[in-house]
Amino acid sequence: MKVKAAVTREKGKFTIETVELGEPKAGEVLVKMVASGICHTDTAVIEQFLPVTFPIVAGHEGVGVVEKVGPGVTALAPGDRVILTFPSCGVCDQCYDGHPYSCEDNFNMLFGGKYRDGTKRMTDDKGNEIGVMFMQSSFATYAIANEDNAIKVDVDEEELKALCSLGCGVQTGAGAVINRMKPRPGSSIAIFGCGAVGLAAIMAAKLSGCSTIIAIHGSKGREEALEFGATHTIHGRKEDIVARVKEITGGKGVNYALESSGQPALAVTMLDCMAKEGLAVTVSVTADAEVPIKLEPHIMNPSVTFAGCVEGHSNPKVFIPELVRLYKEGKLPVDKMNKYYKFEEIEKAFEESHTGGVLKPVLVF
DSSP states (O other), rough: OOOEEEEEEEEOOOOEEEEEEEEOOOOEEEEEEEEEOOOOHHHOOOOOOSSSSSSSEEOOOOOEEEEEEOOOOOSSSTTTTEEEOOOOOSSSSHHHOOOGGOOOTTTHHHHHHHHSSSSSEEEEESSSSSEEEETTTTTBEEEEEEEGEEOOOOOOOOOOTTTGGTTTHHHHHHIIIIIIIIIOTTTEEEEEEEOOHHHHHHHHHHHHTSEEEEESSSSSSSSHHHHTTOOOEETTTTTTTTHHHHHHHTTTTTEEEEEEESSOOOHHHHTTTTEEEEEEEOOOOOOSSSOOOOOOIITTTTTEEEEEEEEHHHHHGHHHHHHHHHHTTTSOOOGGGGGEEGGGGGGHHHHHHHHHSSEEEEEEO
């Protein structure tokens, strides 16, 4: 079938083209897209911070309605509303152990450009194949996804538009707190970065009962951080972050911290802010970053744990419906981060996400 897709053929650029999308194969579904969020990982792909092969159609926070199912699909049917998320192989030790976010083939499945059977689904008007991202490529009017990375949710189409970031950004930020940190009620936490991921982490910290929630922001995000539950804010470009965190916590530092800013150097700053027995987590996607972390004073004597976290340590089949429930209960107001753009405005949406103070751009089809 003919669909419209934003194709990246060279670094940093899009062209909206009419391409051919194949039929869903075994275990796959065809989804008519309603909306797609734009995330930092899309930028990492388009700018080739990650080693993808062009041409490719990016996009990995898609939401839509199932239009057709392939052979063997049992969990979904035409008409189901779905949130698309990350794929996993389902057969490695990590997947069997309930850790699909740590799938042993995850990098290839997210960024390798092909589906599980090693083939692609999109071709251009000259018959050339186009790569897929996250086995969905949601910057298109239709997408092929695997049955297990299309999560059925009980919402209407209007609500779907508000919830596209649950597929990655919100799942990453909220999951890093709820699933990875599991903070104690009354504890302290610092969130580095107040984009969509950081703000989701702030909401989750509030839900978890953290009593001191410190948001470290740049030029944007301060007001939203306070609205979503931050008890203190620090302007990271104008204030001494470590001194302010120690001041707020009575000299002890924070029990938990999340680095979501995409700035590798802040990982070291985060470790300087930790209390003894603290847990510091990074979720940023960066290109081969090296930072000067020292066993002393960062790790050994204070007994601090420094950990990575992919996709919020989430099993999306369980966690995404839980996030939807929290949204419906008014406890996870992710829609307040969104600014909506027509699909044809994709370049404007990316530009404003970087320069215009937009927290979560959402493309609407």
